Amino acid sequence: MVLKTELCRFSGAKIYPGKGIRFVRGDSQVFLFASSKCKRYFHNRLKPAKLTWTAVYRKQHKKDIHDETATVLPPYTRKLTEVDRWCTLKSSGKEDQRSLRFGMQPEKQPCGSSLSQLQAF
Template sequence: MRIHTCYFCSSPVYPGHGMAFVRNDSKVFRFCRSKCHRNFNRKRNPRKVKWTKAFRKAAGKEMALDTTFDFEKIRNRAVKYDRDLVGATLHAMARVQQIKEKREAAFYKNRMKDSKAKQKARDIAELEQNISLIKPDIVFAKERAQLNAEDVERQTNVVGGDEGMEMDE
């Protein structure tokens, strides 16, 4: 069973799913869904459409070069069934997946480290520009004290005041 990749977004296309467009020169374009097919027909570049894997790799958001990608190459050679070979292949696939996940996690962590520093620099620049919008803690303390004093005064007026009807003399 061969799992193809979508020509536009690079997601897997399983047997019986998606659609294929065959050009006059016998080049086959496989699409996972109509969204990808429509974008292909509109001649959109997958590297400029932000939700595709091609964009993420071109923008440096995902790993583009790694030795684990070599294991995903299409091989058109039929191999005679060998139980030991299948077992070894499945074991190797699991190991390659573990290595790939570790490298992706390290890549993401390294990428976020840089973005965190940039965000901190942007925040500091914004603070320096709009420092007048931030009130110091002393101002907040004075406002709280004033509000508390007003609440106490209001409560004493209610408790100590005349609650009966006033009569004119």
């Protein structure tokens, strides 16, 4: 079942059926208020834009930024770099346990330090 909610004419709050205060002005204009506080401020002619708890103030001062879809960040993408893992493991003194466990032998390529030694000859 869908409930028809209305908005308070002063604060901008949602008003569910059976709640709120309805005021009809002399020119037959209908105002619906969420609470007696909203009704009192309306009749005292206070501006909702000057009260920090109203929706008008929050919209003017950009307080509800998380509701706007314009400021969505782009998805995080990872930059891939190519690394010779066997060379780095060999130079650090560790063996690739996973490849040895499954019987796979990685291609043995000379590391950067041994490559410079080979080029020296």
